Amino acid sequence: MSTPEVVDSAQKKAPLTEVVVESDIESLNYSSNNEEEKDYFFHENRLSSALKSRHIAMITLVGVFGTGLFLSSSVSLSTAGPVGMLLAYIMVGLVVGANQMCITEVACFMPVTSGYVKHSEHFIDEAVGFTMGWCDIYSSLIPNELSAVAVVMSFWSDLSPAIWITVFGLVVVLVNIYNIKWYGEIEFFFGCLKILLVVGLILTGLIIDLGGVPGQKRLGFHYWRDPGPFAEKYTTGSLGKFAGFWKCVSSVVYAYGGTQAISMLAGETEYPRRAIFRAAKRVFYRVFTMYLATVFILTLIVAHNDPAIATPNGTASGSPFVIAMERAGIKVLPHIINAVVLTSALSAANLQIVKASRTLFALATKKQAPAFFLRVNRNGLPWIAVGFACLFVPLCYMSVSSSASTVFSWLQNVTSSNILFNWIIISINHIYMTKALKAQGYTRKDLPYKFYGTEYAAWFSLFFAVLFLLTGGFPNFIHGNFEFSSFFTSYFIIPLSIILYAFWKLVMKSKYIKPEDVDLKSLFADIQNKPEPEYPKLKGWQLVTLLWA
Known part of the structure; x- marks a missing residue:
């Protein structure tokens, strides 16, 4: 990948007090790389800009609050115990928060479709963007979330799972195929449902714990004392407790997955x-606060050695919240939770289609995918890319066959480690953006939006994301615990990314972009050419919008 010619230090920094008009941009000494950038932004401008801040916030929120919290938390509790589970959520939450700061700053500086894929091309190397893009597409084209719908529906119906896959598969296709605004409004509605459910779970759990249910004694911190704050895993003693905690960390990583979706639709946002920036600030404190509050309440109302939570079945009946509340005599809750879990699965399936299609669009602008993926309909939606992603929906039928389900399960699990790979690249993107700013005479004050201390948060999130990825399959290295399927799915992303990176470097001979050669001028010019008004201050009844905006 060619890089722009280096200008002298006096010209490196365009004055930010003036608006750079189009003629000024054309007068700059652009190389072929800049022509590619202008071509990319041309295609970006063809997309719809129908999404608003509330849509972006809720799309990110529904991508995080899902089965990991409502159903899989039972496995985390039985693996690590109450204190171990709570510490795991705090630890991973801090890493996610640091990573969120990184992606927000870079996305606000360069708001483009499939953000972090394009960012890695712009600040590091075209081969990194190619690698990340195709890893994302691979993980998103496997419709694992849609297959979960059939499992959730089995709570209410004995009909063949293939029927529900067909019905909800058509729903997902219809939501995505015409207008991005439809998708935004539907996800906004699902997000509101999830917030109400989480608040309801917290309040109901607190009532149970404090003895507010007739005939039930006050629990308090009883389960923290008996059977104890930590569970032992793989061995006994302190080492067994640490092993349980670290195994729980690996599970919690995937419960937080989806936060990076905040930059995915930047090109389609007003x-x-x-x-x-607003969505990032509010989503993180909502996710972190609500996650910790929900997990904390859960540890108070269910014992980690309760046999009912050891083997979840994928429906509401296996949820630890349902187990606790059924024992408290609350009968209707399982149906409510299962309904919201159903919306979670549908939201995640929608997000997979969106993620795959927008990444295909982004790669096509750089000639790393066929050019026909750039076609958009009259509503500014990349319909061919969306249609291509929808073609993989029938893979869900593999989950119906007992023989094919094993293969499909492998494909599902392989996609999980891609979350950590995303976090790693997001951190590196920010590190290289910071290097480019310093090399060209800019400071962090020149960024349109920023958080305090993000230059350190980037290294923090990078270290732990790498650590989580390398140790995610650690049980396979314990004598007698090796499983090839577990080992393969934990580490497949590493050789896959190396092969893709090497392919693009060797075939296309892309070059690493030096910090002083990164094209920052066009980004600052775009900021000045597209000024964005400040949000008006909320007054009176408008304060209610803080719940979702």
């Missing part, structure tokens, strides 16, 4: 810089 005033993307301010929308992303």
Whole structure:
């Protein structure tokens, strides 16, 4: 990948007090790389800008609050115990928060479709963007979330799972195929449902714990004392407790997955810089606060050695919240939770289609995918890319066959480690953006939006994301615990990314972009050419919008 010619230090920094008009941009000494950048932004401008801040916030929120919290938390509790589970959520939450700061700053500086894929091309190397993009597409084209719908529906119906896959598969296709605004409004509605459910779970759990249910004694911190704060895994003593905690960390990573979706639709958002920044701030404290509150309440009302939570079945009947509340005599809750879990699965399936299609669009602008993926309909939606992603929906039928389900399970699990790979690249993107700013005479004050201390948060999130990825399959290295399927799915992303990176470097001979050669001028010019008004201050009844905006 060619890089722009280096200008002298006096010209490196365009004055940010003036608006750079189009003629100024054309007068700059652009190389072929800049022509590619202008071509990319041309295609970006063809997309719809129908999404608003509330849509971006809720799309990110529904991508995080899912089966990991409502159903899989039972496995985390039985693996690590109450204190171990709570510490795991705090630890991973801090890493996610640091990573969120990184992606927000870079996305506000360069708000483009499939953000972090394009960011890695712009700040590091075209081969990194190619690698990340195709890893994302691979993980998103496997419709594992849609297959979960059939399992959730089995709570209510004995009909063949193939029927529900067909019905909800058509729903997912219809939601995505015409207008991005439909998708935004549907996800906004699902997000509101999830917030209400989480708040309801917290309040109900607190009532149970404090003895507010007739005939039930006050629990308090009883389960923290008996059977104890930590569970032992693989061995006994302190080492067994640490092993249980670290195994729980691996599970919690995937419960937080989806936060990076905040930059995915920047190219289809009205005033993307301010929308992303506001959504990032509010989504993180909502996710972190609500996650910790929910997990904390859960540890108070269910014992980690309760046999009912050891083997979840994928429906509401296996949820630890349902188990606790059924024992308290609350009968209707399982149906409510199962309904919201159903919306979670549908939201995640929608997000997979969106992620795959927008990444295909982004790669096509760089000639790393066929050019026909750039076609958009009259509503500014990349319909061919969306249609291609929808073609893989029938893979869900593999989960119906007992023989094919094993293969499909492998494909599902392989996609999980891609979350950590995303976090790693997101951190590196920010590190290289910071290097480029310093090399060209800019400071962090020149960024349109920023958080305090993000230059350190990037290294923090990078270290732990790498650590989580390398140790994610650690049980396979314990004598007598090796399983090839577990080992393969934990580490397949590593050789896959190396092969893709090497392919693009050797075939296309892309070059690493030096910090002083990164094209920052066009980004600052775009900021000045597209000023975004500040949000008006909320007054009176408008304060209610803080719940979702």
